Amino acid sequence: MAGRAHEVRVLDVVEETADAVTLVLDIPHEVADRFTYACGQFLTVRVPSTTSGSVARCYSLCSSPDRDGPPAITIKRTPAGFASNWLCDNVVAGDALTVLEPAGTFGPRSLDRDVLLCAAGSGVTPILSITKSVLAAGSANVAVLYANRDRESVIFAAEFDELVRAYPGRLTVRHWLETERGLPTEAGVAELVGQWAFDDVYLCGPAGFMTVVQSALKDLGVSDKRVHREEYRSLVDNPFETAQVTQPTRSSSSSGHPLLEVEIDGRRLTLEWPKDRTLLDVLLAHGIDAPYVCRESACGTCVCSVRKGRTRMLLNESLIDDEIEMGLTLACQSLPETEEVYIAFDQ
Structure with missing residues (x-):
C-alpha cells in the first residue's frame, strides 16, 4: 500500500462536541487528483503506537466534494479506543498525517433519488x-x-x-x-x-x-x-505495512489455472489465477499495488468490475444486488469460476 499512502497536513482542528473533533486536511497539489472523492467515502489514517509501531483506522469524510473546500474527517472518542483518543488529544493544526487515498462504496450513485x-x-x-x-x-x-x-x-x-x-x-x-x-x-x-x-x-x-x-x-x-x-469496525490488518504474501511460482501454460487479465493503474496484465486464491492475494503476490484496507469485505475499497467471465465472492458486506448484477465484485473475496476472467479496477 506504500504507493497509495500520502502525507497530508492538518489545516484546522474543529471541536464539534466535548468528545468529537473534525480535522480539515491540506492535500498536496501533486497528489490532489488522487484525493478526488465521492460523498460517503472514508480515509484510512495511520496512528503512531509505541507498542506496535502504528495502527490504522478508517474515518468517514464529513465534507462534500460538491459543496466544500478541503476534505475533512470527523473523529469521536470511544472509551477504550486508542486511535480515536490519540487523534483527539494530540493532533493540532500544522501536524502531518499519513493517510490512504479515499475509498468506500457507501453513498448514492445518483443524487436525484430521494x-x-x-x-x-x-x-x-x-x-x-x-x-x-x-x-x-x-x-x-x-x-x-x-x-x-x-x-x-x-x-x-x-x-x-x-x-x-x-x-x-x-x-x-x-x-x-x-x-x-x-x-x-x-x-x-x-x-x-x-x-x-x-x-x-x-x-x-x-x-x-x-x-x-x-x-x-x-x-x-x-x-x-x-x-x-x-458499519464501523477495527481493522484486522494494517494496510500501511507491507503485505506478507507468498510469491507465486512460475508454471507452464498447462498448469490448469484460470487466466486473469487485469486492468489497473493504466496497465493491462495477464496472470494465472489459482482457483483457491482470492484476486487480491494474486495481485499482491505479483507485486501489484491493488487497493485494499480491511480484507474482510466490509469497506469496499477493493471493488472492481468483472468485464469478462465469472467470479464468486466468499463474503460480501459491501455490495448490493444491483451492483453485483452490474458486474462489480470485491477483490479480497473473489475467486474465479471460468477459465478466463477480465477484471478492471475502474471504480
Missing part, C-alpha cells in the same frame, strides 16, 4: 457528506433521522440547522435523543420514517441501532435492496 439517511452518534459523518452533496448537486429530497444520547452529544447540530434553513423544501431532520425518548425502538422509528417518501435508505451507526432501523423498515415494506449500511 433518500432517507439514518445515523447514530459518529455515524452521522458520512450522512452529512451525502446530505450536502444531494442538496448541492442533485434534485432529490433528503430526510435525516439522527439518534444521540443527549443534545450536547449531537455532532454537526448547527450545520444541519443551517442546511434546513437553506433548503426548507428539500431537507427534513428529526433528532432522537435517549434522554427524552430512551433508546430507538422499531415502533418509534417506523412512526417517524413512515411519514416520509424515499427511494433509497442509507444507515450508519452502531450495529444495534441499524438492526432496529432495518426491522422498522421491513415492517413498512421497504425492500432490503433499497437499504445500504456502513
Whole structure:
C-alpha cells in the first residue's frame, strides 16, 4: 500500500462536541487528483503506537466534494479506543498525517433519488457528506433521522440547522435523543420514517441501532435492496505495512489455472489465477499495488468490475444486488469460476 499512502497536513482542528473533533486536511497539489472523492467515502489514517509501531483506522469524510473546500474527517472518542483518543488529544493544526487515498462504496450513485439517511452518534459523518452533496448537486429530497444520547452529544447540530434553513423544501431532520425518548425502538422509528417518501435508505451507526432501523423498515415494506449500511469496525490488518504474501511460482501454460487479465493503474496484465486464491492475494503476490484496507469485505475499497467471465465472492458486506448484477465484485473475496476472467479496477 506504500504507493497509495500520502502525507497530508492538518489545516484546522474543529471541536464539534466535548468528545468529537473534525480535522480539515491540506492535500498536496501533486497528489490532489488522487484525493478526488465521492460523498460517503472514508480515509484510512495511520496512528503512531509505541507498542506496535502504528495502527490504522478508517474515518468517514464529513465534507462534500460538491459543496466544500478541503476534505475533512470527523473523529469521536470511544472509551477504550486508542486511535480515536490519540487523534483527539494530540493532533493540532500544522501536524502531518499519513493517510490512504479515499475509498468506500457507501453513498448514492445518483443524487436525484430521494433518500432517507439514518445515523447514530459518529455515524452521522458520512450522512452529512451525502446530505450536502444531494442538496448541492442533485434534485432529490433528503430526510435525516439522527439518534444521540443527549443534545450536547449531537455532532454537526448547527450545520444541519443551517442546511434546513437553506433548503426548507428539500431537507427534513428529526433528532432522537435517549434522554427524552430512551433508546430507538422499531415502533418509534417506523412512526417517524413512515411519514416520509424515499427511494433509497442509507444507515450508519452502531450495529444495534441499524438492526432496529432495518426491522422498522421491513415492517413498512421497504425492500432490503433499497437499504445500504456502513458499519464501523477495527481493522484486522494494517494496510500501511507491507503485505506478507507468498510469491507465486512460475508454471507452464498447462498448469490448469484460470487466466486473469487485469486492468489497473493504466496497465493491462495477464496472470494465472489459482482457483483457491482470492484476486487480491494474486495481485499482491505479483507485486501489484491493488487497493485494499480491511480484507474482510466490509469497506469496499477493493471493488472492481468483472468485464469478462465469472467470479464468486466468499463474503460480501459491501455490495448490493444491483451492483453485483452490474458486474462489480470485491477483490479480497473473489475467486474465479471460468477459465478466463477480465477484471478492471475502474471504480
